[in-house]
Amino acid sequence: MKAGERIEAATERVSELIVTQPKTIIVVFLLLSAVFAVGTTTISTEADVAEAFTEDLPEQEALDAIEEEFEGPFTADEETTQLVHRSNDVLTRQETLATLRTLEQVEDRADLRMESANGPPTMIAEAIDPNATTMADQRRAVEGATDTEFRQAVQALSDERGFEATVSDDFNANEASASASITVVTHEVPPEFDDEDLTGIQLSIDSIASGESSDIRVFGGGILLDEFDNIIGDSLAIVMPVVLLLLLGFLAAAYRDPIDLALGLFALLMTILWTFGFLGFSGIPFDQQLIAVPVLLLAVGVDFGIHIINRYREETVQGYDPVEAMRTANNQLMIAFVIVTVATVFGFGANIISDLEPIRNMGIVSSVGIAFTFLIFGLFLPAAKLEVDRLRERVGFPEFNSTPIANEDSSLGRVLSISAVVSDRAPAAFVVVLLISGGAMGAYGTGVDTTFENEDFLPPEEEAWYVEHIPEPFAPGEYTITETINLLEDRFEANQDESITIYVEGPFEEDHALESLESPNDDPTDSLAVGPGGEADATSILTVINAYAAEDPEFAALVERNDRSGNGIPDRNLDRIYDELFASPAGPQAEQYLTEDRRGAQIEYSIDAEPSQQEVATDGAEFAEDFRYTATSTGDIVIFDAITQIIFESATEGLTLALVLTAVFLVLSYAILERKPWLGVVNVFPIAISVAFLIGSMRLLGMPLNALTATILSISIGIGIAYSVHTTARFIDEYSVDQDVRTSLTTTLSGTGGALAGSMLTTSLGTGALALAITPVLGDFGLLMALSVLYSFIASIIALPPALYLWAAWIESGEATDRLTARLR
Template identity: 25%
Template sequence: MLRKTSKIIVRYRAAFVLIAIFLLILSGYGITQLKFESDLSKQLPEDLQAVKDYETLQNEFQSGDVAIIIVKVKSIEKGGVYDIRDPAVIQSIYELEQRLKQHEYVTNTMSIADIYIQALGRLPKNDGEVKFVLNMLPEEAKQGLISSDYRTTILIASLTREKSSQALMRVYDEIQKDIDNVNFPQNVEAVQTGTVGITYKILALLQSDLNITMGIAFFVVGILLLYFYRSPIKALIPLIPLILGVTMTLGFMGLLGIPLDMATTTVGAMLIGMGIDYGVHVTNRYYEERRKGKSIEEAAEEAIAETGKALLGAALTTIAGFAALSLSILPSLQRLSITLIMGLGLAALNAVVITPAVIILEEDLMKKIKGHYEVPEIRSYSGFIAKGFYKLGKTVRDHPMQFLGVALLISLITAYGVTQVTTEVRLEKMIPEGIPEIEVMKDVRYEFGGQDEVDVIITAEDVRDPSVVRAIHRFEKQIIADSYYNNVFESNSIADIVINKYGYIPDDKEKIKEALEEYQGQGMVNDDYSMTIVQFKGNFMGVRQEQFREIMRYFEEEVQNADLPAGVEARVAGESYLNYVLDSLTNSELGRISMYGTLFVILIVLLLFRKPALSLSMITPMLLGAFWTVGYMGLAGIPFSQTLAGIISMIVGLGVDYGMHLTHRFLEEMGEGNPHPIITAVQGVGPGILVGALTTAGGFLALLAGELTPIHDLGKTLAVGIFASMLAAFIVTPALLQLKYGKQIGGGGDEE
């Protein structure tokens, strides 16, 4: 079947190239339609209760984004301001507030300037007035506005929730323009952060990381190919179909409406790393057949027919590993699954269909230039590389048990690392240290108690009922009493509104209604008074991952055990809680999709080869490669994130390829009567595996050029996974084949 197909591909290669060009043009349009996505709620299933509650906050209580602006004394240069209490600083903050209030999406602002307007009816004119008003404030109120060293203060702008990434970036740019247009005194700077600032930075880094990592991936892969093929033109041969495949994938993502998020942004560099492997194997087999004296058409047909079998199996197993991601309930992993399957399918198809056409075109051009066909000599099949693989094949054949012992030793070393792996999904932790938006959040947390928010939604027949308001008050005070444990800094509820008006909670429902109607702040009840919220602010996201989980579990337990009247319900909600839910789902999904991915790959291998003992030679290195990689993650302190949740399934799908290529070549040589099939298989396929692994890892390591932490981690982990899988294949697959077929083919001796 493949041999007939190979003849068709070679004969009608020009037609296939024209089809590829048409798809390339279509993909160009699709790329212009690509969108970026950073909304946390879009990474979770829509029918999840936490997501529904999050939407309730947006729709019923106009809970939106928060822009936090830190105003601080950044230096002590002569002639400038040294104290944030300087009247000129307060004047600048007030001016910034007025600018912000002109935007339709700003619902409320709060700063130290508001205190002076309320107390004096105007801004302070001198240092005496500044200190007089501050000294009247309760200590906890002062701590929430100004740092203990009087060098930092905070301005908070509450915003309506922006649904699209483009709108959020516009909001950030407009607020930044307002900041830039305010003339702050010398030595003073204002830095934007909060959910808007952090999300903006993530979106900006997603876009830059996509372009940078793809560019570097192509460069690294190109340099490696140039070294092995010794010619810029020949190095382009496996690159051209890869470029087509990556471009088509990104184009189809735009046409299908698949956004680029924390997971799918890596797809460009990943496809470059993985897809080059297919073109390399086809190209290497073609050159091997040419060295045997076959014509260009015969060599192309043989490369497609023989390599195509292994490539088909490799593509199917890799796709099977990635298909497991589609079973996840996390939308980001589902999108990544679709993208990678589509990308790998296109990469494999282009490698088989376009590569022969490019090779033959290059040979024909060289003939016109030089007057004759020239049998190519590539570096991977000569010199120390060829000798090294010959010795490796011979040594594995003669000492299979020792090689299996090496694999066992590596497994024992990495076993400890497996026990140390954890998870981290908080978006704030995705940005590396040193970014201004993250650095100033440290000031927010350690100087002002934190501005992270956890909301508790209370539902009742009528939340204005005095018994409900009293229950809310009890619950709120109980949480505040545990602030040493839960990091809560302040709270807000309808109970506070009522107490602020009357000094107590009256039994008269009408009085409670009157207090709520007079309240001018953020809406705390919905239109039909069936829901209200209790807001808790503090440092929840800046703590260690385990402490973050403990705080969120604390809120869940307190809500579950809250002393509420009959018929009244409470649920934890908000963005901080969504991060916790995502963390829990990532942990559970990690094991599930890894198990399914492994089972899918094993099933594909068994169906293709139908011999359990033979399949073991491919499956074992795959499992070892994945195990060693997870061990490395634990030892290196790399956590599983939403980006890395499918890493095991990916490595399993990729890692089986190397063992499959070795096993397929071994069977081919043994079927032709080769007395030393182990040596020939390692010597013949080994260089292609090495080139493929180096270029694949090179593509993955290009992700290190990105700034987002999980993209860094993904690049390192996938590169280690590729090398681990390659190493496992070289030392385990030939050893297992030798133990299985050693008596049949001869267990040792020199090659004749």
């Protein structure tokens, strides 16, 4: 027996099992559902999106080392909370007291672990009364000062660099006014302190601050994690009810029978349950990326469900009994389901090769979910349909509408089969036009942007119009992080100059150490050449040494005695210079640039604002190679560029892998099953056209490849393959009977095309519901998924028929040649 025959025999055995043992299949699947239900109770969530994407990046590891080794004056780490205050003028007595009263309440609560606070209100209070050490003392000092004393205190601070760093760019020293300020609260925490503890502290401080003044916002890692965590629940609460309502409406139109509708929905819910159960058992955390997975599974599940019910009805309306009708439907669809499932796993699973863990996890979970979808809709649903129909017959429950969605005599069937008529006239010209247009869209789409920003995963500052109309309990909570981030970027830009950091590791007590830090600055790469003479603008431990030498003649003499080359850079006895510097008033500043063990240093470089993120990152990496010691370029710009590059590579590699694996699999499948390998190539043709139009549409609509949309290209292959394979499988069945291409295509497009149309409407609107999610990354993905489904359907109806005409003509010409050769012999 040949391989194809063995596969068909195995398929028939599975079909026979379904129609002869439906109760057993139902019980087994319900028991498995109970097992997976246990797994859902162990699901964990991943709220820190940035950390998940930056894990194991060399640039992030360098930044982590810097944050661990060095402590800046206003660095927001796990032990600090920032109070961001904004108003017309935050330096008035009233606004200053608002922050001090907030700090006083925080200090009074031992559970908030406040160790100290530093910002304009505390500095002003200390300037008025240097002996005011507690927040209550400082509040009383400000309350008791005269207007003149208060104003003089603010003006006295205006020239201090530490004060200016805590107020907004519009700070006016003459008028002693500013529209925003930052006050940093430092917490004294035990070793076991974790993210959950920090979140609790910062939420409590936020409650205190909002009660004191709506102009004070709390900002910190705990608030960020809390909002990321809430986004997952709020997005699901908004999206899933809409998806289910749309599914209910369109499935009701597709099935037109409440019993069949209930079966289809139950199978969909079972698919989600199994997938979430696997998520819990596997230990993969649920994050924003995975919100899209249930929607993807619903898309494929709806397709499978409509096809099995619709094909079954096509047989029953011809008078076949339910068992025979289901046996025929299964025999025809099972192989198509297997092909679709494997090809879809290739499309979804291609993301497993990504270097970014969230994208890898999405590939794993979606692939497993697709396998579950096949089992549930390929085995459980047919068995349940048979048993329910038998029960309905026994109790006399009426059938509401058991006709197929479309047929050759229906209006929809005639519309869908138009391409069969048009393609018959000039299929080659039709294919050429599609190739040219698809190639043009694909070439245009190569210019699509690639981005990665934390803001993609956060709700926008201005909520979408529909959010305020969402009723409870589905309405999302209040999100402030994006507004605060925008405020910091807009009003503190001067204090947060665009820069990159070079982290250097080496023995910095060697004589040549400081000169090795300085020497690359004379010939920097382009984006770092911001000095008046084309040199780099660097801030390092040498900057601190020179600044303190300018203030302390004794230290200046020490530096000069140990500068043998006379170039202003000490080149011996560096250990003594460091000891003197760290013991001096400049010690805290020195600790920001040189580690205590003298084996690590950071250098901050200002960069030109004009070059792109990629150019800056490339220049930083190239510049780091010029250092004598091991050096790594890092900073948010560098890290985000590294992620952006990986996202682009993931998208292109995933697309290539999915397309190649799908094409090879389809060629082998049709070669084994039908001995027609070129049908595999024909199947890939409409998929390639739809992907080309999708990527072109992304650029046209201004939707970049980001952390989630980067997966859309390979996923679109997995989604699109269902439309192509189902059309081809039905065509082969019809063509093998009458050998007339036009008649076969007309029957295929009006019958299977009707099921595809129902599936397209349901899944495109269902996946498009992700556009209602409260984060841009999910919204863009939802819209692109809807486009992908629409393009896949159109391609299967328009691009596939002319390709099948050409394939049939080629087959017929080959057979004619064989007959002629046989006669000549």
